[in-house]
Amino acid sequence: MADPERTYHVNGELCPASEATVSVRDRGFMYGDAIFETLRAYGGDIFRWDEHAERLHNSAARLELEHGLSSATLRDRIDETLTANSLDDAYVKCSITRGVQPGKLTPDPVTDPTVVIQVAPLPRGGISGTQPWEGPATLQTVKTRRISDTAIPSNAKTHNYLNGILARLELRPTDADEAIMRDQEGNLAEGSTGNLFFVRDDSLCTPSLSGPVLPGITRSVVLELAAAEGIPTRVDAFDIDDLHRASEAFVTNSTWEIRPVDTADGIAIGSGPVTALLRRLFSKLVEEECYR
DSSP states (O other): OOOOOOEEEETTEEEEGGGOOOOTTBHHHHHOOEEEEEEEEETTEETTHHHHHHHHHHHHHHTTOOOOOOHHHHHHHHHHHHHHTTOSSEEEEEEEEOOBOOSSSSOOOOSSOEEEEEEEEOOOOSTTOOOSSSSOEEEEEOSOOOOOTTTSOTTSOBSOOHHHHHHHHTTTTSOOSEEEEEOTTSOEEEOSSSEEEEEETTEEEEEOTTSSOOOOHHHHHHHHHHHHHTOOEEEEOOOHHHHHTOSEEEEEETTTEEEEEEEETTEEOOOOHHHHHHHHHHHHHHIIIIIO
16 A cells, blocks of 8 residues: 655645645755754654754854744644644654745845745654664764864754765765764764764763764753763764774664664674663653653
């Protein structure tokens, strides 16, 4: 039986996915001049909506993209889209562009932004949840470096994703699930779609946001959980050898949540007690915030 056609939300209106279109002159299409958030719906509720809304606001501020839409309006459109698709547990993507403007690089003030909400089913989360991935992740270091924050702001989640795409293209000859990206100085930065964590010398380690690292929402939740549990944490600059010598590692994003790492550059790392504990705590948090 074929999957039902999804319904998306485009510029204030619900429409079938097959009819969801934007203009070829939209700045998001022409220049990647757009921002977005990837979110998880658990039990019909958006996990950590306030944090996602704040990051979307910050992304807009960094791009001077004054779209004029309130967080409440965006949340209403997301909820309408979930309801239209009869989805409680889902992937949600909210995109905002400067809209259609004259074909010149310098943007005009935003008068009619393009706003698109897309959704797709994902398994239930929480204590009795099912992970959307099969098995732990394999990581591979790539030559593509993370773009410097002085070139494109790393704390803005934009449609300009060519940096991550180039990293993923390098994985094609391998069986790796995710790229390990470094900054211009060779320090660990992040994956192409998620943040990196590893355990070394009994401390939970993750690259600092002072480098070109996206402030992931799941990353911040993991750090909250670790602090509450009294797990020693190091947020610092690290090199690839620190990861290779780790006793356990995992990657995080809104879709994967906390995904254990099996190998990095062919070196066995595997999961461990810290990863297992944080995964249990994360599932408990989702259960309490979204299902109860």
